[in-house]
Amino acid sequence: MKITYLIIGFAIIAITGCSSSRNTAVQKDQLGLIDKALSNAVSQYKILMTTVPEGRMPHSYQNNKIRAVRPTGWTAGFYPGTLLNLYKATGDKKLFEEALREIVVMDSVQFFTDHHDLGFMMYCSYGTLNSISPKEAYKKILVNSAESLIKRYSPVVKSIRSWGKIDDDNEFTVIVDNMMNLEMLMWASKATGNPKYRNIAVAHANTTLQNHFRADNSSYHVVAYNPKTGAVMQKRTAQGAQDESAWARGQAWGLYGFTMMYRETGDKRYFEQAKKIAAFILSHPNLPKDKIPYWDFNAPDIPNATRDASSGAKIASALLELSGFTNGSLSKQYYNEASEMLKSLASPHYTAAIGSNGGFILMHSVSNLRRGVEVDVPLTYADYYFIEALMRLKKKIRS
Secondary structure, rough: OHHHHHHHHHHHHHHHHHHHHHHHHHHHHHHEEEEEEOOHHHHHHHHHHOOOOOOOEEEEOOOEEEEEOOOOOOOOOHHHHHHHHHHHHHHHHHHHHHHHHHHHHHHHHHHHOOOOHHHHHHHHHHHHHHHOOOHHHHHHHHHHHHHHOOEEOOOOEEEEEEEEOOOOOOOOEHHHHHHHHHHHHHHHHHHHOOOOHHHHHHHHHHHHHHEEOOOOOOOOEEEEEOOOOOOOOEEEOOOOOOOOOOOOHHHHHHHHHHHHHHHOOOOOHHHHHHHHHHHHHHHOOOOOOOOEEEEEEOOOOOOOOEOOOOHHHHHHHHHHHOOOOOOOHHHHHHHHEEEEHHHHHHHOOOEEEOOHHHOEEOOEEEEEEHHHHEEEEEEHHHHHHHHHHHHHHHHHHHO
């Protein structure tokens, strides 16, 4: 009997040892892929640095020209944010110096109230900078930005107005993208000790949870409310294939936003919603084998529809965070799916060769195919979330 137990024991040790060796080999390969992708990204952004117009931020590259936006453009904060994350990941001081030089262009945006995207513009830029090099001046800018954002909040609708004038009495428009601006509000409450920012973020998330999702847990892009009563007037799309279709970037925003809100609040409703959105995405019959979504999960020309690398990057980043909140097979699934997405994005099919693509990292993203705007091009937010996802994966491997 003792001999039998010894044999079983040695067998278990041998199997465990082989499994451990395989896991170590996989992780070594993943780290190699990550380091190469980050190195390529640094090389690309050092090229991009030389072409940024004064007073503007790079947004895309089309027809052999950089397309740049004003500081009030919703994507303006991603360029300095990506530089800062690359600096954090690699220690290259030239990137940090460039970020400091460019980020001051964003200073006036802290008082901007014309649309809801201050979280993108200011938290992805100054929020990232403050996390690396905390200063009272940066904190003040971020708190002012949060204060500007909540001016668009309606206690009647219990949401932050995405588009349109603050005092528009005809329609109160909220898009699912707005979930991404709540992280700055959660930060502001912690930084100031004032719960009002958090309360507004929670109210907005709850209203989105109630009204933006279909029975299959896909999300509408736009919900229009009556500003006087808070009643839902219409559910539609602005950038998806149809009103009832699942616009890929919208699903990514929802997944990322509710995962973040669970991290910040511990509210299990947000956790459950994030898992439901993840299940919708990962089990969808139209998710390609390489895991990079078509621009819309219901695009009429699948399998010839254009891919959206930006959605893939955001989904991968969100799944990696969500995997840390789950256990067992579900955690492993999220981790593995995110790893596959990043492997695809880091391949030559999506990652541009050094010296090409105007200095942007990823190719094949879509801004607004419905209107024929920026289709199958590099986009600054694709790069931002790709780098963030790579850093998250690297941290998980090393933890």
